[in-house]
Amino acid sequence: MSDFSTTQIQLVSRPTGWPTPENFRTVEVSCGDLQPGEVRVRNEFVSVDPYMRGRMRDARSYVAPYELGTTIGGGAVGRVVESAAADVPVGALVLHQHGWTDAVQADASTFRVLPELPGVPDSVHLHILGMTGLTAYVGLTRIAELQPGETVFVSGAAGAVGTAVGQIARLLGAKRVIGSAGSAEKVELLTGKYGYDAAFNYKDGDVRELLAKAAPEGIDVFFDNVGGDHLEAAMAAFNDGGRGALCGAISGYNTTEKPAGPDNMANMITRGLTLKGFTLASYFHVAPEFQEKMSGWFAEGKISYDETVVDGIENTVDAFLDMMRGGNIGKMLVRVGEPAGQ
Amino acid sequence: MSDFSTTQIQLVSRPTGWPTPENFRTVEVSCGDLQPGEVRVRNEFVSVDPYMRGRMRDARSYVAPYELGTTIGGGAVGRVVESAAADVPVGALVLHQHGWTDAVQADASTFRVLPELPGVPDSVHLHILGMTGLTAYVGLTRIAELQPGETVFVSGAAGAVGTAVGQIARLLGAKRVIGSAGSAEKVELLTGKYGYDAAFNYKDGDVRELLAKAAPEGIDVFFDNVGGDHLEAAMAAFNDGGRGALCGAISGYNTTEKPAGPDNMANMITRGLTLKGFTLASYFHVAPEFQEKMSGWFAEGKISYDETVVDGIENTVDAFLDMMRGGNIGKMLVRVGEPAGQ
Numbered sequence: 001m002s003d004f005s006t007t008q009i010q011l012v013s014r015p016t017g018w019p020t021p022e023n024f025r026t027v028e029v030s031c032g033d034l035q036p037g038e039v040r041v042r043n044e045f046v047s048v049d050p051y052m053r054g055r056m057r058d059a060r061s062y063v064a065p066y067e068l069g070t071t072i073g074g075g076a077v078g079r080v081v082e083s084a085a086a087d088v089p090v091g092a093l094v095l096h097q098h099g100w101t102d103a104v105q106a107d108a109s110t111f112r113v114l115p116e117l118p119g120v121p122d123s124v125h126l127h128i129l130g131m132t133g134l135t136a137y138v139g140l141t142r143i144a145e146l147q148p149g150e151t152v153f154v155s156g157a158a159g160a161v162g163t164a165v166g167q168i169a170r171l172l173g174a175k176r177v178i179g180s181a182g183s184a185e186k187v188e189l190l191t192g193k194y195g196y197d198a199a200f201n202y203k204d205g206d207v208r209e210l211l212a213k214a215a216p217e218g219i220d221v222f223f224d225n226v227g228g229d230h231l232e233a234a235m236a237a238f239n240d241g242g243r244g245a246l247c248g249a250i251s252g253y254n255t256t257e258k259p260a261g262p263d264n265m266a267n268m269i270t271r272g273l274t275l276k277g278f279t280l281a282s283y284f285h286v287a288p289e290f291q292e293k294m295s296g297w298f299a300e301g302k303i304s305y306d307e308t309v310v311d312g313i314e315n316t317v318d319a320f321l322d323m324m325r326g327g328n329i330g331k332m333l334v335r336v337g338e339p340a341g342q
Numbered sequence: 343m344s345d346f347s348t349t350q351i352q353l354v355s356r357p358t359g360w361p362t363p364e365n366f367r368t369v370e371v372s373c374g375d376l377q378p379g380e381v382r383v384r385n386e387f388v389s390v391d392p393y394m395r396g397r398m399r400d401a402r403s404y405v406a407p408y409e410l411g412t413t414i415g416g417g418a419v420g421r422v423v424e425s426a427a428a429d430v431p432v433g434a435l436v437l438h439q440h441g442w443t444d445a446v447q448a449d450a451s452t453f454r455v456l457p458e459l460p461g462v463p464d465s466v467h468l469h470i471l472g473m474t475g476l477t478a479y480v481g482l483t484r485i486a487e488l489q490p491g492e493t494v495f496v497s498g499a500a501g502a503v504g505t506a507v508g509q510i511a512r513l514l515g516a517k518r519v520i521g522s523a524g525s526a527e528k529v530e531l532l533t534g535k536y537g538y539d540a541a542f543n544y545k546d547g548d549v550r551e552l553l554a555k556a557a558p559e560g561i562d563v564f565f566d567n568v569g570g571d572h573l574e575a576a577m578a579a580f581n582d583g584g585r586g587a588l589c590g591a592i593s594g595y596n597t598t599e600k601p602a603g604p605d606n607m608a609n610m611i612t613r614g615l616t617l618k619g620f621t622l623a624s625y626f627h628v629a630p631e632f633q634e635k636m637s638g639w640f641a642e643g644k645i646s647y648d649e650t651v652v653d654g655i656e657n658t659v660d661a662f663l664d665m666m667r668g669g670n671i672g673k674m675l676v677r678v679g680e681p682a683g684q
Contacts, residue, residue, distance in 0.1 A: 270619070
């Protein structure tokens with residue numbers, strides 16, 4: 001049996017404010033002999049996501065903090081290159097949560113074999129067909145309970161989740177979809193490619209004013225990836241009975257001072273508003289319903305997506321930081337091997 | 343037909359910050375002849391409630407602002423003294439929304455004839471058996487969706503709504519009920535008379551610390567009458583899946599500067615929290631269910647209440663202001679006539 005070694009990125013200290021390269025280390029790991037029930041996988045794509053910043057903190061949260069000295073966990077797709085498990089054979093495309101590593105050797109039960117869909121790139125299982133798309137779908141259907149004919153506002157709309165939210169909202173019957181993003185290029189993409197009715201660059205001025213202008217008749221649903229001034233602006237723009245699905249608050253992830261909350265919480269009472277935070281952990285049961293719908297929409301050509309790809313496992317930290325600064329359009333991915341057949 | 347004149351309190355200017363006597367005037371109104379379909383009612387009790395402060399503002403809200411130069415509308419109970427409407431006879435006990443006046447002449451359709459329940463004072467229809475009790479019941483059952491075995495925190499717990507919430511929560515199966523109030527006397531009342539497991543005086547220190555001490559295992563449900571630091575404290579104390587029913591935010595009703603929002607909104611995501619503001623307007627359909635349950639509990643002697651009574655319609659503004667400052671225990675009422683049979 002051949003030697004199998006991997007290059008992994010580990011957390012060595014907890015960041016205060018913005019993470020720096022010193023918070024991480026790159027290690028070579030030699031995996032030892034393949035044991036019965038194990039497989040060896042070479043990754044193709046590794047995911048970097050905003051929620052990972054939360055796990056770098058040593059704080060009570062919905063998932064345990066990353067332990068210092070261990071590899072950063074998260075989504076990745078790869079191919080099985082050796083197998084001692086009959087149900088996960090060599091050549092299989094697999095999804096797993098072993099995270100920031102170019103390859104992994106582990107028990108076969110920790111990998112999910114993905115269907116090979118004609119014309120579907122492997123990478124989309126890490127976003128629009130995977131957790132990212134599910135996040136958008138759950139937020140709209142289970143958290144905000146979007147109704148046909150409503151107006152939806154999406155903050156951070158040009159990111160992986162945001163681009164999915166806008167399209168799904170439209171497919172679910174939203175009358176008007178409004179998005180915010182951090183550059184003119186992204187704003188152009190939202191209205192041009194993703195079918196947003198209106199979009200604005202939140203760096204152009206006061207978010208509350210920009211949103212009021214983009215949504216003169218108010219908003220019914222808010223899908224929040226940003227928090228802070230975006231949440232406050234949405235609270236001001238909500239129509240009676242408005243609902244906010246709070247998915248992310250990236251504006252506060254790397255700050256050291258406590259972010260100010262919305263100064264207009266009283267609107268919640270007078271307008272009968274609902275704000276509901278969520279993470280996918282409680283909603284995995286929605287995955288089959290989502291996959292059926294999304295694979296249909298995808299096959300019908302109704303779904304667009306963008307990827308911002310960085311090459312090389314050694315550049316994962318840079319990719320993560322760039323994504324946190326808004327350097328990505330659509331899904332930020334690290335490519336650590338050539339996808340089969342490309 | 344005798345002459346019928348009334349003494350009414352009208353709004354003449356919109357308060358900025360705390361209302362002052364100059365914002366109101368007392369007027370004598372001569373009602374003219376009784377028309378077919380009308381009745382004349384002498385009030386017994388007039389209600390002063392926190393929500394009225396919102397209606398004094400000229401702002402978009404769930405109910406229209408009071409118009410300047412008109413009588414302050416709100417709940418009152420009285421007796422019919424003359425009637426030109428067969429279904430609302432002389433002597434009937436009636437509930438209405440004609441507000442801050444010692445008497446009223448109006449179409450019979452604007453009055454609801456109340457059942458005469460043995461041993462039930464007329465005044466309780468303005469609180470524990472009326473809107474106040476319904477508010478507590480709706481907030482716990484429809485907004486926060488309280489489950490048996492959960493821990494509930496009530497802010498402003500010694501007020502009219504708060505005293506109802508604590509008792510109803512217990513009757514619905516709450517494991518632990520915690521309340522805040524603004525004096526040692528009120529705290530004593532909460533644990534002594536109203537069955538709260540723990541209570542604290544929010545003037546004794548940092549609300550977040552006081553709540554953490556009173557709820558070492560966290561809270562599942564928050565019924566908010568206060569807002570501000572109480573909301574922030576609840577956000578810090580919530581267990582995963584916690585729900586907040588936002589009913590009032592009295593801490594901010596008379597401030598001229600915008601209140602700071604909670605600095606811990608991100609907990610909503612990581613802990614999967616829900617905040618839901620509400621007013622009764624959308625929940626009147628729950629009234630029959632509430633009335634059946636509450637009249638049962640009341641008859642079984644399971645419900646306590648307190649009233650803080652001020653005499654004389656001319657003292658209504660003072661009573662309102664005193665209530666806003668927390669001068670009441672339980673329901674603040676203005677007595678404008680002697681209840682029949684007392």
